[in-house]
Amino acid sequence: MGIDQEYRISLADDYVFKHCMEDVEILKPVLEKLWEKEIREIVEVKKQYHIQPAKDHKSISCDIYARDDRGNIYVVEMQKRPHKGLLERAEFYQGVTIYDQCDLDSALEYSDHPRCYVVFLCCFDVAKIYPTLDFPEFTRVKGCIYGEETKRFCNICNYALIEDKKLQELFKFILNSDTNLHASWYVVQLLQRKVRQMKGEDGMLEVLELNEDMINVIRAEGKFEGEKNGFEKGISLTNASIIMRMIQDQMNLSTIAKYVGLSVPEVEQIIHSVESRQ
Template identity: 25%
Template sequence: MSQTKTLAELTIKNNFLFSAVMLDPENCRGLLEIILGISIDRVIVSREQCLIYHPEYRSVRLDIYARDSRNTHYNVEMQVSPKPALTKRCRYYHSQMDMELLLAGTDYTGLPDTYVIFICDFDPFGRQRYIYTFENCCMEDGQIMLNEGCKTIFLSTRGTNRSEISAELAAFLEFAGADLAGSQGEFDSAYVRQLQTSIRNIKNSREMRERYMIFEELLKEERSEGKTEGRIEATAEAILELLEVLGPVPGHLSSVICSETDLELLKKWHRLAARSTSVQQFINNM
């Protein structure tokens, strides 16, 4: 089992540190300007949706949710390793932003443009590009854009087409992909130096060290709960498999077993199922 890193050992590719850095609106604005290649007057970062400021939520949501002065909404997340269905997560984030706006009273005709941005410390599509941008177009005529206002961007620290991106974006991606020693080196980028200063301030903050400790405890709790849930599900399935050998399992019995959350009781039922000679005998002795 890998040992938990201290806050001082983290780089910006760590979700906690990335979120802490990007909660500064100037850092977030600078990143969006570099990625999109546009000038943005002002960015408002939604702090209430970040675990760093609300650990009582018992959530590990660490993506950055922001909007600019044109009311364009952004969801930005760091990814250090490939995950199943990452592209489906894009769809979920876009729909989540739309739903939050609709619930707040926005009419669908007034939905703003939305961007979902993943910063990946790997190449998500294996084409050695630093940036992959997606928006919907007509399959029969690629010149026809849907123009529904949704764009998804994947950045990769493993690209090779440096001549096709800006020097600032190349410097940021080099910084994002670096190890601790490399990330503390000299960079010919004012924005990266700005991030380095923010990271030093965060690491020197007692408050942030305490928040990181709380975050790690919440992660441990969630992982432990996940393991327990997995054991509960596996034990229930094992009980049903044993009973199915004995005969048809009534629907109500299957529902009772699958809805039980007490692992010790499920273990007891598992032992009982292993000793039973019929489903009815199992029911009688539950």
């Protein structure tokens, strides 16, 4: 069965997003639009980039990780489901990535340390998950883009509120990647071409599924929690992480059950338990 018959290809899907955004020709202008600044050169791009500063440290996994020629770091995350810890997660990503970069170059002066820019592209109303924040001070485009100098959270569903037509076109295409939209920005045209290629290649199925490396990253995070909180709890947290990530990518329950070695009712129970805590 062809991939376009089994899946609705969407840039909002985690692995489709990573596959398309790792292209520097696409990523650089997207970053410049999101951060409203010129970037001279992107020298490194990694998708699903795993960073663990030390063996006993909590790790992070970035959808898209990039560095420019000045050493600055850019992390881009696609977020389909609301999560009340996004702000704290962004701060944690910044701390770990900067530490990692400084650790690679111990001769760095304080004034030369890299800056880390983190943006979450969200398919939900960001303001509703931060009721205690003073959003008038945090708002860049009311109802759509919130953030400060190095952290941003975008509700891409409200793309019509953005005055910048290129950014508006990008957000609209992320949400409607399987339809033939007219695109005037060359970046969106490049994305359309990539999506068409994916629809025509059965081999691209692996992009839409959790591969072995991705599962190992999640299991490593669960192992860390298990060592802290007990083996059984670590296994439960690992399974929950894998299941919710696969649900986010619209995989069916029988496929998920096969991956984690549980029955479908057990998978359903974990999903219900996680969603009830959110």
